[in-house]
Amino acid sequence: MEASQRMSAQQILTLTLNPALDISTSTEQVVGAHKLRCSTSRVDPGGGGVNVSRVIQRLGGRSIAVYTAGGPVGEAYRRLIEAERIPSVVVPVQGSTRENFTVDETSTGKQYRFVLEGPELTEDEWRACLDLVIQAVPPGGYVVASGSLPPGVPDDFYARVVRLAQEGGARCIVDTSGPALRGALAEGVFLVKPSRRELEEYVGEELNSPESQVEAASTLIARGSAEYVALTLGEAGAVLASTSGVVRLGVPTVKVVSTVGAGDSFLAAFVLRLAQGRSAEEAFKAAVAAGSAAVMTPATELCCRGDVERLEAGLLAGMP
Template identity: 45%
Template sequence: MTAKKIILTLTLNPAMDRSRSVAVLTPNDKLNCGDEFLQAGGGGLNVSRVIHELGGSSSAFYTSGGPTGQMLERLLNQIGIDHQPLPVKGWTRECFVVLEKFTQQEYRFDCPGPSLEEKEWLSILDRCLDRISPTAIVVASGSLPPEVPSTFYSDLNKLVIKKGAELILDCSGLALKEALKSKVFLIKPNLHELRELMGDPLETDEQQENAVKSLIKDNRCGAVVLSRGAAGAFVSTKNESYSLNSPNVPFVSAVGAGDSMVAGIAYKLQKGAGFLEAATFGVATGARAVAKQHRDILDLSVVESLASRCKVTRVP
């Protein structure tokens, strides 16, 4: 009997996400805001929350500091997610989303987060590693805080490999480039991140697909799910490549769509699904996230319906 897979998410730079709306954004004026919506955010925490909404389970490891960190912990307790905060000296950051009702445009303000001391980021790494077994799917997602070396995810991947587990990595820039020096199980870049990684504008679908295939051919990762926004995704492993067309959905907000895609992939892999099924479900989860308000809960049956409407095309 195959042991049940577990999901561990790691968030070094979590955030208290605050969302409000205004009628019109105008400079210098005092603007009346709508009711505030608070959410525990940051890559891995978003992934854990969506997995929970889908009916799955995960354990979330993250840093927590100051009053904002305490508020983050209370929100996670209310949701009912298994979470493992690591106290740090700096205050957990806050990020802001402002919806301008007149244009229905969102403005996103992303703050850098506190600097972490070496003993702090080493401590969360050690605590997470204590829970990693060969049945673990580790999801590392989000930016690295100031003072954390760009090799952090690379070091994590090497340790995950030693444990016989699998790492799903969703990051960008130098941290991604360093991580790919040791073969990562699965990465989920968007187009901007892939272009940055390859140092190439990759203007055509063929160029994008060849870039993805080259990452696998060069043994830098085992699988890639390239997010193409409304167009869906291009997914590839050593043995197969597919174009996944996302079903048409009304656009409400792009906030959290990428993390939702990762959550959908991890959720299905935990259930024992193959790569294509997991990637298709991830595209559907991301599509559902785009079509809902921040405070709405993802519904598994809706995501499954969207997954059945994804068009799958094999690419040579």
């Protein structure tokens, strides 16, 4: 059986402190002060780490998703995760799990995304998440800390997760922004996946040229902030930086339907292929394939395995 069809050889743990019930719909035109008649809505369980686990499962791998859930929305969220049979551990919280809304404007093709703030977590609740990380760190495997931090959670939370993963013999992958990203990079992560905007915010300057993008990613490597930097650039492709050098990859030509979930799909394929024993460059190509496959699907739908494997095969064929 091909490696891409096997379950991951090394265990993957994902962590989502601020999950969201993603609701998507469409209307002909978004106009202020009017009732907008919308199409049938779609509901998906979203949030960085959870989406990573969902894509890993779609690609034939296995992970354990740790996430918070509270209130009626949290209960609906939990049922959706159970329906997809994602191995998971839930941390109950007092506040209600948030909701996000995506509206496609059919007359223009524009997409409007409304991201709500999550519930405030108590110290006992966010510490319970850390305790679960301690218990579930997979030695020799990967811990994926992904998504925003909800109110009440300290900025150094992901930095603490990095330390716990390292102490447990696992490699930590981080996908977040702002102070949470800064704290994690100060600890030194295995892999970080910033978007261009997130990296610009981190370095404090615009990265308009390919040269400036490569320099910023390479600087993180030189400082020991990360072993790998996977910089995603949307339709401009992606950059992978490490001590071995820099690889830049363009995206396959596909029809863009919705960009929601592209980054999570990218990260999921990357970590899964690494866990399956693939090289970093092979994993990078799989990641670009998965991110490209995700934009082919509507609304908050994630990538489809067939699309990922087809695009991945094309990218791998171009390897020396």
